[in-house]
Amino acid sequence: MKTAVFGTLVTRVREELESRDYSDSYIASAIQEWDRLDRWCSLEQRQNFSSETAFSYLDEYLGFHILPENQSPITLRKLRQIRLLTSFLDQGDFEFRSKKVEFRFHDEISAYVPEYIDRLRKNNGHAESTIDSRRRCLRGFSNYLDAYGKSIHELDVECLEVFFEVFGKSQQSRNILRYELKDFLSFLFHEGHVEKDLAGYVMKGSKTPLPQKVFTTYTENEIKDILSTCERGSAIGKRDYVVLLLAAQYGLRSGDIRTLRFSEIDWKKNSIELSQQKTGECLKLPLLASVGNAIIDYWRNGRPGCCVDDTIVVSHMQGTLGRPIVSSTIHSIVTAGMKRANIPNWKEKKHGAHSLRHSLATHMLRKNISMPVISTILGHRNTETTKVYIGIDIARLRNCSLPIPSIQSSSYRKREENSNGKD
Numbered sequence: 001m002k003t004a005v006f007g008t009l010v011t012r013v014r015e016e017l018e019s020r021d022y023s024d025s026y027i028a029s030a031i032q033e034w035d036r037l038d039r040w041c042s043l044e045q046r047q048n049f050s051s052e053t054a055f056s057y058l059d060e061y062l063g064f065h066i067l068p069e070n071q072s073p074i075t076l077r078k079l080r081q082i083r084l085l086t087s088f089l090d091q092g093d094f095e096f097r098s099k100k101v102e103f104r105f106h107d108e109i110s111a112y113v114p115e116y117i118d119r120l121r122k123n124n125g126h127a128e129s130t131i132d133s134r135r136r137c138l139r140g141f142s143n144y145l146d147a148y149g150k151s152i153h154e155l156d157v158e159c160l161e162v163f164f165e166v167f168g169k170s171q172q173s174r175n176i177l178r179y180e181l182k183d184f185l186s187f188l189f190h191e192g193h194v195e196k197d198l199a200g201y202v203m204k205g206s207k208t209p210l211p212q213k214v215f216t217t218y219t220e221n222e223i224k225d226i227l228s229t230c231e232r233g234s235a236i237g238k239r240d241y242v243v244l245l246l247a248a249q250y251g252l253r254s255g256d257i258r259t260l261r262f263s264e265i266d267w268k269k270n271s272i273e274l275s276q277q278k279t280g281e282c283l284k285l286p287l288l289a290s291v292g293n294a295i296i297d298y299w300r301n302g303r304p305g306c307c308v309d310d311t312i313v314v315s316h317m318q319g320t321l322g323r324p325i326v327s328s329t330i331h332s333i334v335t336a337g338m339k340r341a342n343i344p345n346w347k348e349k350k351h352g353a354h355s356l357r358h359s360l361a362t363h364m365l366r367k368n369i370s371m372p373v374i375s376t377i378l379g380h381r382n383t384e385t386t387k388v389y390i391g392i393d394i395a396r397l398r399n400c401s402l403p404i405p406s407i408q409s410s411s412y413r414k415r416e417e418n419s420n421g422k423d
Contacts, residue, residue: 002089002114003048006041010034013088020308030081036061037082051086058082090114106142108152109188113138116187127277129255137180140167152194157201164205175205216350217359222343223248229340235302236316240333242294243313244356247334250285251357251378253278254327262310265295276379283379361386 010031017027037057046053058065062079071079087094105113113135120126120134144163145152160181168174186199218226227244231237246252246260255277264274270287295312307314307322315325331352338346349355357378364374375386 003050004089006038006049009049009085009089010038013084016088016094017084020306029077030084033078033081034085037085049085049089051090054082054086105138106145106152108145109138109142112188112191112193115191116184119187127255127280129278133176134180134184137177138184140177141181141184143167152188152198153196155198155201157203160201161203171206178202178205215358216355217362218343218355219359220363222341223356223359225341226334226337226343229337232297235298235304238294238298238302239313239316240337242291242298243330243333243353244337245288245291245294247330247353247356248360249288249291251360252353253357254330254353256283257330257353258311258313258325258327260312262299262312265292267292279379279381281379281381285377 014027014031017030037054040057040061041049041053044056055065058079062075065079065083067076067079084094104110116138117131117135120131126134141163144150144167148159148162150159163181164174164177168177182199182202185194185202186197188194189197189199227241227248230241230244232241243257246257247254250272252260253276256274259277260272260274265272265287267287270292272283272285272287274283275281276283298312303312304314304316304322309324311324313325315321315323315329334353334356335346335351338351361374361378364377371383371386375383378386380386
């Protein structure tokens, strides 16, 4: 559990509120609430401030620390102002809205989960999507311990097999649970939190053949139609045009589009260099004139002036104005473009940013661009990953087909004649 000196934390949060243009009256009101919390901490002799300290104060002062029903705006504001401190302490940012439900891990692992997540984020450099997957696994494991009344020190092979069967919906998901839980149990042992290495009780999962993927692609003309539908006279239209260009002309994933920064563009060398969200690998790309001009146009004539950092693509909604958009927004932008362009049967196909990524790969294959070059552009670690895109170039596969030779056997001709006679 993270702790901080209360006065230092308050100073940092106040500076963050000022940088985001919160009103002076709101900041003054928040400071009054924080002073009240500070006095309570002194009376309770709480030396180090933590989320647990703030929640204990809220439970005593307001009667709750998560978002309740039917409360006055003043009460909800008080809750929000205290939770500004806890979310900034734990996450380094403000939560979008106060939680209605708060998950609590099983008592025996609750103190170790934050430490484990911090290690994944800082030492191992895992992407946030991977960390979210690990957190979901641990929540399921925590629910299992609670539901079955198990202590972590009582675990054996049989207990863990029950967990994997109950919480794994498929063989593939059970295999993922095995890998993720084994890593957490190994962490507990190596950090001295348990005496026995429980990771040894996780049996190896059985391998099941994965179904062959069928990728959705769109023609070059269809993609041109999608790009042409953007209303580039409006601020949002300029932003959406940048998103579509990044997806269609570079094949960037949604996570890389929404986190791309101005500092990752070298305007003198006409290049882009970014760290991929999914793999952490560095990706270097030439800055295409169309992309560069679209970014400059959005920067000068559309991007809000209250942005919190140098992220290029940001929200234009009032509640999140100037903040980075989420991946679902990118999916909506691509979907809206397909709808405006009247792309045939787009609803029955995959229609997110990833479909434009697969389309780019297909177009490059048809232009006889080599596999290593395609791998480099898509940011794949090796060409084996890129080879799956070969299966979607139907036109080239048809060229590989061989004619069926005629059968010269006399016995076959007799069977064919007899069959025709019966008809």
